[in-house]
Amino acid sequence: MFNIERKGSENRVLSYKDQNCVGCGICSEVCPTDSLRLGPTVPIARGLIEMDLVSVNADSCAFCGLCSSACPFGALDLTIDNVSIKELDVYPKWNVECSVNDDMSSGFNHLQKGAS
Numbered sequence: 001m002f003n004i005e006r007k008g009s010e011n012r013v014l015s016y017k018d019q020n021c022v023g024c025g026i027c028s029e030v031c032p033t034d035s036l037r038l039g040p041t042v043p044i045a046r047g048l049i050e051m052d053l054v055s056v057n058a059d060s061c062a063f064c065g066l067c068s069s070a071c072p073f074g075a076l077d078l079t080i081d082n083v084s085i086k087e088l089d090v091y092p093k094w095n096v097e098c099s100v101n102d103d104m105s106s107g108f109n110h111l112q113k114g115a116s
């Protein structure tokens with residue numbers, strides 16, 4: 001868990017909740033300043049290493065909020081003057097959709113029948 005802050009004409013805070021993070025690494029991929037690091041996910045998940053899955057370099061973070069917008073699990077949040085950017089229309093939002101491919105599903109059933 002971390003909270004980093006930049007004070008100025010507006011106050012920006014980037015917060016991270018490790019309990020929401022699944023270690024997908026999307027945030028570190030989208031960060032334009034290479035400020036986020038994904039730790040060794042398997043040893044952390046197994047409890048062999050005690051550390052957060054994601055760490056931040058507060059010196060290089062630009063408080064742009066891209067990681068906050070991209071995180072699918074709400075583990076990262078950027079606030080501007082105590083308002084989450086997820087509530088601001090000017091920030092990008094992700095539309096997530098999924099569907100089941102019936103062809104793939106029937107093929108899988110065929111394989112299962114063949115195996116029995």
Ligand code: SF4
Nearest residue numbers: 021022024025027071
């Ligand atoms: S995008 Fe979110 S869930 Fe994925 S590693 Fe980053 S903080 Fe964790």
Ligand code: SF4
Nearest residue numbers: 031061062064065067
């Ligand atoms: S706020 Fe922007 S610069 Fe800072 S860690 Fe997130 S994506 Fe990187």
